[in-house]
Amino acid sequence: MLHLYVHPENPQDRLIQQAAARIRAGDVIVYPADSTYAIGCQLGNKDAVERITRIRRLPDQHQYTLICRDLSEISTYAKVDNATYRLLKNHTPGLYTFILTGTSEVPKRLMHPKRKTIGIRVPTNPVCQALLEALGEPMLTTTLTLPDETTPLDDPFEIADRLEKLIDVFIDVGMGTLGETSVIDLSGDEAVVVREGLGDVSEFV
Secondary structure, X not given: OEEXXXXXXXXXXXXXXXHHHHHHOOOOEEEEOOOOEEEEEEOOOHHHHHHHHHHHOOOOXXXXXXXXXXXXXXXXXXXXXXXXXXXXXXXXXXXXXXXXXXXXXXXXXXXXXXXXXXXXXXXXXXXXXXXXXXXXXXXXXXXXXXXXXXXXXXXHHHHHHHHOOOOOEEEEOOOOOOOOOEEEEOOOOOOEEEEXXXXXXXXXX
């Protein structure tokens, strides 16, 4: 496992470029999202996605998420009407994961098998944003919660110890994660709050 110690506010470009190159090569990475550490890989890499599925023992119905650089990138991978666009514009980047109907750009295996939805989020975290910029495309991601556990891993020492043989790259920014994002389902006629987390959900209720 490549263990990269990255500054949480001013990420070192050399280390970020190194991590992005490893993602493009098919590696599985643990990195800081806005709220907690997350595990991710290149969107189109089937083998890497399957490794994440095994690490987390995810069910077939798992709602995967794409982490995107900005609002314009979202519209490539999700169907967004005018009203939804306004909501997204007001809440991105931010502490939200939005569930939207996926487009044909999203591999079918990553969408919810019945609803054809995909999670989408735009982070505020400077390390995560730098990584996405270096990668030049969205990354498939899911919270770093291990099987039979209810809270995500947030201790770098524990992450390194438990996942050393399971992942390829760990971007370590130290402790200080906050909690989970709010999850808002915008795939239907009305917004539905699936999980109330760090993002203010009052506008969606």
